[in-house]
Amino acid sequence: MAKKIQATPMLDQLETGPWPSFVTGLKRLAKDNDMMVDLLGQLETSYETRKGYWKGGTVGVFGYGGGVIPRFTELKKDGKPVYPDAAEFHTLRIQPPAGMHYSSKLLRDMSDVWAKHGSGLIAFHGQSGDIMFQGITTANVQPAFDELNEMGFDMGGAGPALRTSMSCVGAARCEMSCYDEARALRTVINNNLDDMHRPALPYKFKFKFSGCPNDCVNAIQRSDMATIGTWRDNIQTNDVHAKAWVNKNGMEALVNQVVSMCPTKAISLKKIGEAAKGDGISTVAVNDTHCLEIDNHNCVRCMHCLNVLPGALLPGKDRGASILIGGKGVLKIGATMGTMVIPFMKLETDEDYEKLNELGRNVLDFFAENALEHERTGEMIDRIGLVNFLDGIGLEVDPNMIREPRNNPYFRGDDWDAEVEKWNERQAG
Amino acid sequence: MAEMRQPxxxxxxxxxxYMHPTMVKNYGKWIYHSHPKPGVLFHQAESGDKIWTVKAGTQRQMDVYTIRKLADIADQFADGFVRFTTRSNIEYMVTDETKVEPLIKALFDNGFPVGGTANSVSMISHTQGWLHCDIPGTDASGVVKALMDDLYHEFINCEMPNRVKLSTSCCEINCGGQADIAIIVQHTKPPKINHDLVANVCERPSVVARCPVAAIRPALVNGKPSLEVDEKKCICCGACYPPCPPMQINDPEHSKIAIWVGGKNSNARSRPTFHKLVAAGLPNNAPRWPEVGEVVKKILGVYKADAHPWERMADWIDRIGWPRFFEKTGLPFTKHHIDDWKGHRATLNQSAHIRF
Known part of the structure; x- marks a missing residue:
């Protein structure tokens, strides 16, 4: 039996309505948990005053330099915490299984650890992809981590460090998957854990892994190095699924929702028998008289037609991934999108995954050596230019890296012939 | 002292x-999916194996009793396995179609709405807020709870032109991320500096370096080393506050809420896009933020009525143009909608294209 819960008239208003209420959960915990009684008190105060009352600090576990988010209350009267049992309310960031799969036993085991050592509040998941075990005293951080660690779970990233990663459901349950996302994540992350657990980078660095250009984990906007699945050969087709779709949705829907919405006009509706044949053309019958003709050389792998016609159109068989560098949030120069640096790399064999791992390490090393303090990879590229970045990590220029060539004459071109020679050699090779 | 345990x-x-055995067995071998009803996905593998997924909303910030209840439902109705999506929805997988309806019923009966698939409004991707952040301008879980109550019908049904992803962020750092509609704190006054504390708490050169508009400079105030802000240059972004807490940016009255639309990370149809400012100056009105909910519902209502099938918010606005967006939503257009940040001229209408 915990101490009495004080009145929370503001938070009570978040117990109405049909969506699951976190306040109801906090109150349930507070019945036998003094930390949650006081957490409710401080949170209610925030709702009244519209102010936050947490400050950071230094809390960690033995052997690691990061992964705990320390929180100490600043809501004090005469120098003493108003809500002493929530005066320390730290978070443990724990890396989830890639793809966020859980057995019921695992959920119960994690709950038991957190009910024993912490507040009993767990977020599945934070924005970087961590399981966030929220609310624990400094003294209990080590024993709680030890138990989770013995269960096979490791600390995530915080501060100027490699961060916890995310991959989509991918190969586990999605026909759009173009590589083994979980394997790629575990290869790249688990070979670079020193940079996660002992923060020493200029600023945070995030890898994210999406199995196709639908990019369900938002790799392009939220990661410094995005691995996004794609394919090189023709879209695979299945007449049975295509005909079933048109039978159900009609020819108008096929024209308006598929043909007209292709961003590069790579899809045409043709009479069966009159469709083009040959390299780069996929066709799929949509009824007894008509088919879709897809010009794969002009397809940009946007995924729209595959999304609308599941099963009827599938990624090709020659699958792999594109690599984009430099996505990040607002501070300090504004949000930046990841930009293409490797249009295609295979991800099938052990050697392929090792190449991805080497690339990741290479990019991390270049970032560590060249970024300014508190500068993300995207900001560094903004400052030094893409070509210097490519030079640094040993990649050749490629027209897939740009939307359009420069539109100003402000470059020094006395090495033009030598650069042309490099291009010619690569084309010949 | 006992020897410390090495991690x-x-x-x-x-x-x-921890993965459903049918997903392990058919890993990388899926060939087809369909969407039988809101909240339910069907997938088929090359082997002929079939799996149904039932998706439900959660409060993300979950007490262990809620988590154990979700685990019980997994054991009773769904083979004992779950996964979470990036937007904190929970997914149950079953290989027996007859288990789908009892599972849906069990989830609804226990307060977990089934939905969030395909062209619905999914759960809001969000941050920590007053519950745990050290620099929050507002709460996160509370804003999300209030909004999802408002959008409950749109979560459990699929009536939108395409999927709709929302996010909230309690400061301009925007940890909630890009979204079709993003709700983000927007400070409107420069930081209030406690000059007694700056010298002891803040590493002054790095605070100076954080400012995107070079508005902060070292200064002696009342004989103490501190920092001062050129308030004419200051854009009130709050970037100085995390490295220097005595530069308080949060203000119960003047920290407002802005609404942004048209962010999309998928490559489907158009290239990925960042969200754009459409409304600001909304009050930080805890505990249910009704003014924010009104604007979000207004935008969603117009999008729902006007966009073509498969058009995301960004695709729809790209087709109808921004003047019509402001006309149809009734949102005022101000000088603040016109960008003046680096590269801003690319955002201007550099053409004679006008819709009448």
């Missing part, structure tokens, strides 16, 4: 030990 640096765990 096992095991990293990200292998998911297959």
């Amino acid at each position: 096992i640096e095991s990293g990200a765990p292998d998911p297959k030990q």
Whole structure:
């Protein structure tokens, strides 16, 4: 039996309505948990005053330099915490299984650890992809981590460090998957854990892994190095699924929702028998008289037609991934999108995954050596230019890296012939 | 003192030990999916194996009793396995179609709405807010709870032109991320500096370096080394506050809420886009933020009525143009909608294209 819960008239208003209420959960915990009684008190105060009352600090576990988010209350009267049992309310960031799969036993085991050592509040998941075990005293951080660690779970990233990663459901349950996302994540992350657990980078660095250009984990906007699945050969087709779709949705829907919405006009509706044949053309019958003709050389792998016609159109068989560098949030120069640096790399064999791992390490090393303090990879590229970045990590220029060539004459071109020679050699090779 | 235990640096765990066996068996071999009803996905593998997924909303910030209840539902109705999506929805997988309806009923009966698939409004991707952040301008879980109550019908049904992803962020750092509609704190006054504390708490050169508009400079105030802000240059972004807490940016009255639309990370149809400002100056009105809910519902209502099938918010606005967006939503257009940040001229209408 915990101490009495004080009145929370503001938070009570978040117990109405049909969506699951976190306040109801906090109150349930507070019945036998003094930390949650006081957490409710401080949170209610925030709702009244519209102010936050947490400050950071230094809390960690033995052997690691990061992964705990320390929180100490600043809501004090005469120098003493108003809500002493929530005066320390730290978070443990724990890396989830890639793809966020859980057995019921695992959920119960994690709950038991957190009910024993912490507040009993767990977020599945934070924005970087961590399981966030929220609310624990400094003294209990080590024993709680030890138990989770013995269960096979490791600390995530915080501060100027490699961060916890995310991959989509991918190969586990999605026909759009173009590589083994979980394997790629575990290869790249688990070979670079020193940079996660002992923060020493200029600023945070995030890898994210999406199995196709639908990019369900938002790799392009939220990661410094995005691995996004794609394919090189023709879209695979299945007449049975295509005909079933048109039978159900009609020819108008096929024209308006598929043909007209292709961003590069790579899809045409043709009479069966009159469709083009040959390299780069996929066709799929949509009824007894008509088919879709897809010009794969002009397809940009946007995924729209595959999304609308599941099963009827599938990624090709020659699958792999594109690599984009430099996505990040607002501070300090504004949000930046990841930009293409490797249009295609295979991800099938052990050697392929090792190449991805080497690339990741290479990019991390270049970032560590060249970024300014508190500068993300995207900001560094903004400052030094893409070509210097490519030079640094040993990649050749490629027209897939740009939307359009420069539109100003402000470059020094006395090495033009030598650069042309490099291009010619690569084309010949 | 006992010897300290060395951590096992095991990293990200292998998911297959926690994965539904049918997903392990058919890993990388899926060939088809369909969407039988809101909240339910059907997938088929090359082998002919079939799996149904039932998706439900959660409060993300979950007490252990809620988590154990979700685990019980997994054991009773769904083969004992779950996964979470990036927007904190929970997914149950079953290989027996007859289990789908009882599972849906069990989830609804226990307060977990089934939905969030395809062209619905999914759960809001969000941040920590007053519950746990050290620099929050507002709460996160509360804003999300209030909004999802408002959008409950749109979560459990699929009536939108395409999927709709929302996010909230309690400061301009925007940890909630890009979204079709993003709700983000927007400060409107420069930081209030406690000059007694700056010298002891803040590493002054790095605070100066954080400012995107070079508005902060070292200064002696009342004989103490401190920092001062050129308030004419200051854009009130709050970037100085995390490295220097005595530069308080949060203000109960003047920290407002802005609404942004048209962010999209998928490559489907158009290239990925960042969200754009459409409304600001909304009050930070805890505990239910009704003014924010009104604007979000207004935008969603117009999008729902006007966009073509498969058009995301960004695709729709790209087709109808921004003047019509402001006309149809009734949102005022101000000088603040016109960008003046680096590269801003590319955002201007550099053409004679006008819709009448």
